[in-house]
Amino acid sequence: MPMQPLPFRQQDPAAPAYRRGWVDEAVAAIEADQCRTADTHLIRLIVPALAGIDIYLKDESTHPTGSLKHRLARSLFLYALCNGHIREGTPVIEASSGSTAVSEAYFAQMIDVPFYAVMPRTTSAEKIAAIEHYGGNCHLIDDGRALYAEAAALAARLNGHYMDQFTFAERATDWRGNNNIAESIFTQLKGEPRPVPDWIVMGAGTGGTSATIGRYLRYRQYPTRLCVADVEHSAFFDCFRNQDRTQVCERPSLIEGVGRPRCEPSFVPGVVDRMMKIPDAATIAAMNLLTRRLRRAVGGSTGTNFLTLCRLASEMRNAGETGSLVTLICDSGERYRQTYYEPQWLAARGLDPAPYEAELSAFLETGKPLSFTIADVANPQNSRGDG
Numbered sequence: 001m002p003m004q005p006l007p008f009r010q011q012d013p014a015a016p017a018y019r020r021g022w023v024d025e026a027v028a029a030i031e032a033d034q035c036r037t038a039d040t041h042l043i044r045l046i047v048p049a050l051a052g053i054d055i056y057l058k059d060e061s062t063h064p065t066g067s068l069k070h071r072l073a074r075s076l077f078l079y080a081l082c083n084g085h086i087r088e089g090t091p092v093i094e095a096s097s098g099s100t101a102v103s104e105a106y107f108a109q110m111i112d113v114p115f116y117a118v119m120p121r122t123t124s125a126e127k128i129a130a131i132e133h134y135g136g137n138c139h140l141i142d143d144g145r146a147l148y149a150e151a152a153a154l155a156a157r158l159n160g161h162y163m164d165q166f167t168f169a170e171r172a173t174d175w176r177g178n179n180n181i182a183e184s185i186f187t188q189l190k191g192e193p194r195p196v197p198d199w200i201v202m203g204a205g206t207g208g209t210s211a212t213i214g215r216y217l218r219y220r221q222y223p224t225r226l227c228v229a230d231v232e233h234s235a236f237f238d239c240f241r242n243q244d245r246t247q248v249c250e251r252p253s254l255i256e257g258v259g260r261p262r263c264e265p266s267f268v269p270g271v272v273d274r275m276m277k278i279p280d281a282a283t284i285a286a287m288n289l290l291t292r293r294l295r296r297a298v299g300g301s302t303g304t305n306f307l308t309l310c311r312l313a314s315e316m317r318n319a320g321e322t323g324s325l326v327t328l329i330c331d332s333g334e335r336y337r338q339t340y341y342e343p344q345w346l347a348a349r350g351l352d353p354a355p356y357e358a359e360l361s362a363f364l365e366t367g368k369p370l371s372f373t374i375a376d377v378a379n380p381q382n383s384r385g386d387g
């Protein structure tokens, strides 16, 4: 099984009629869509037991296509258009576990190009319906490990453009600013008592969001550190700890959107200060608790983020520190009613969130320190001498 991304396929310059005016119109349509869009909320979570530690959640579930992948899809389309990879009528193909394909189908429809999502057969019916709603085509495959190769092969057959989010996420986003997610967070924190967070916490799927945040922190010289939360059945944590990008993981992640079988090219470990590896049952526990506190269901990967944030908060409290912490609500729990919110689904996979939920609940109610063990490692390459 080739684990390296396939070489990027250049479009045959002789094939489609190249009309620059069409590209101008497509870019203008995507920019106009952003102009009509309000920024996503930065929610402050009120936790009286943690006085002096402020917790903020950037709510990416409210984009028109329901997840943080809306930002990525917009950036990938602009990148491909401005590089000459998508022209009038170019079919666009993507390898996805669902959310990226939903957002890309939305933008493909907006600029009137055909869209094909190559996805595992296990992709939820709801995500398939959403892609078809935006006029996209779903190409379902049995062996999830063949995802990248199948998408590249389909693009070759259709003479189309393979978007390849796992390779291009990190470079399609303008990390210096341009209202990227990091700049937006810092702007929204301006009026807060502690406007420069101690930590920003984020999971990794492509790794693109954490790369953007980590680069922005350095570019703007903020002291804020970046903690990336990984899940079970994922290669990222071991790649980071062992400084070895070739490590792979055979079993697929149960937490949609995060955890990958290989260390994706868009994951940039050099800007990550620390990583934790969160058990799936703990992810579900944190998802449930946050859902109750917000009175609104959040997705599984948001649980991974929140559990990691709570670990950092517990550590700060133990050390008598005050400060602020930020993480993301990546998508809504409505997408997972039949899975993470379904006790039978959890039981069939041997996941029991109850013990984690009890401890986490006590922490949020009373500040009692969290004691369960989580694999945790600082960047072996950065010793900043400040912990």
Ligand SMILES: *Cc1c(COP(=O)(O)O)cnc(C)c1O
Pocket: 067, 068, 069, 099, 100, 169, 203, 204, 205, 206, 207, 208, 209, 210, 256, 257, 258, 299, 301, 302, 330, 331
């Ligand atoms: C993609 C995704 C993530 C991870 O974001 P990346 O920028 O790809 O690392 C987290 N949660 C959900 C629901 C996602 O779809």
